[in-house]
Amino acid sequence: MLKPTQYAKLIRILVDDKALPREQGNIAVTGNLPVDALGFTWVTSPFYTGTDPLLIDRDQLGGVADEKLGSPGYASFGGSGVETKSDRHRDDKYELRARRVVVPVVTEPLAGVKITNTGL
Template identity: 40%
Template sequence: MEIARNAYAGSAIDRSMRKVVNSIIKQVDAIAMSAIQSAAADTATAGSWDNATAANRKPLEDILLAVQRIEDRNQGYRPDTLVVSPKAYTYLMLNDAIAQLRQRESTDNPVYTGEIETVAGLTVIKTPSLGTGALVLDSQQLGGMADETDGAPGYAVSDLAVQVKAIRKDDQDAWDLQGRRKTVPIVQESGAVEEISGVVS
């Protein structure tokens, strides 16, 4: 009934379909993060980035040491990505040491954009599926996602390879919205990732 009574009928379906897509992305993201953490060659315990004592908050030191440990394996890995939880991301932005090292009078400063895109040459990505740790990794060599496609009729590809389908249920005057992603995360080079544990409480 919401669709029939809505001035923009398509928006109700779009909103519901967005929820379906987001739930699939969340599931795949959680499985992928778990696989990467399990495969990590080494885990270093950090001083918590949200520590009550300012002197104990050392995210830049933890990140640079993780980069160094990956490079010390001498396997040609080039760390280029930092993956953090939303809470760790917030404390990364709030860290005084990092703020003092950033270019002050610049429009890409986090105080203006609300984002911190790179730290120590690493692209920063945040995900709620990571928990209390952080990952430093070589995105080119770590691995990838093995997606399977088939000829099932009616599916369209949405964000991040999620397949979606809207099925009309005439007998109920309703729509059934379905989503799926047939994929497996593959870690090919466990040495290309370093986990930093316990970065936030």
């Protein structure tokens, strides 16, 4: 996990070192994310606030779980986690709302480490 500026620097390094394909698969040409290079999947997020890159085993770290907020008027059906609400207005119109509230769940905290002194 890298900040966007660190990710841009990393892509430049991978392109300069010819670690990425030259044509269709090159991230610098296509803009496709994420990038698989050197046996790792490289990702970025504007929501990552740390300064050091993270190395994460995404299969072991955890996932997301549905959260029931219990708001009045919302109902859910089945196991999708989607809650819906229907409001009828005086002018005979309906306003429909749908949401899915999820929270991160860390099941194995040691599945992620911070990498320091990278120069990125």
